[in-house]
Amino acid sequence: MARRFLTGVHYNSRESCTYRCLVLNNAILEHFRHPHNVGNLANATAIAEVANPVCGDTMRLSVRVEGGKVAEARFKTQGCVASIAAGSVLTDLMIGRDLTELHEITTKKISEALDGLPPMTMHAAELVVDALAAVLKQIG
Numbered sequence: 001m002a003r004r005f006l007t008g009v010h011y012n013s014r015e016s017c018t019y020r021c022l023v024l025n026n027a028i029l030e031h032f033r034h035p036h037n038v039g040n041l042a043n044a045t046a047i048a049e050v051a052n053p054v055c056g057d058t059m060r061l062s063v064r065v066e067g068g069k070v071a072e073a074r075f076k077t078q079g080c081v082a083s084i085a086a087g088s089v090l091t092d093l094m095i096g097r098d099l100t101e102l103h104e105i106t107t108k109k110i111s112e113a114l115d116g117l118p119p120m121t122m123h124a125a126e127l128v129v130d131a132l133a134a135v136l137k138q139i140g
Contacts, residue, residue, distance in 0.1 A: 024081060027115040031085035036092055041074040048134030052127050057083045061131040063094065065139060070094045070102070075131070082117055082124035089113045090128040099139065105132060 024032075041047075041062035051058045057079025064072040073094045075087040093105055093113060107125035111117040117125055 023118065024121075025115045027113075028082060028085045028117070031088040031114065032081045035084055035088035037072075037074050037088065037095070039074045039076065041072060044074075046135045046138035048131050048138060050127060050130045050134055052079075052123055055080070055123055057123070057127055059083065059087055059127050059131045061087075061090075061128075061135050063135050063139070065099065069096060069098050075128075077127075079127070080121070080124065082114075082121035083127055085114055086110050086117070086124040086128045087131075090132060094132070099136070102132060102136060105129065 041064055043064055044062040045065040047062045049060045060076045062074045063070055073091040075091055077084050077087045089110060107129050110125040110128055
């Protein structure tokens with residue numbers, strides 16, 4: 001039986017691919033392969049760590065605020081391809097924005113910025129929006 005690999009998920013070529021394979025678009029794969037703003041932020045204004053209890057993905061989001069705007073944002077994620085990509089795009093959307101604008105970042109906007117997350121990976125957008133909410137709560 002031949003095994004094939006698609007986005008890190010292996011499957012038997014004779015099986016249905018409905019639940020075991022994901023077709024991830026180029027935007028998701030690009031943010032996964034070359035994530036932006038990865039790492040810790042030593043002089044962070046706020047740091048939040050969140051986890052998805054269902055899939056086990058975790059995210060640490062660090063933000064530095066200057067003059068009411070996000071000057072810098074970094075993330076570290078342990079999780080699936082979509083969670084890493086969502087963390088990357090979240091930080092891109094945050095940097096340079098006024099704190100009040102951050103409330104406009106939703107799971108839908110994260111998905112749209114990644115050219116559409118497959119339904120089975122929407123937990124990734126939920127994870128990063130939860131991290132954003134936790135950071136905003138700390139900042140006040």
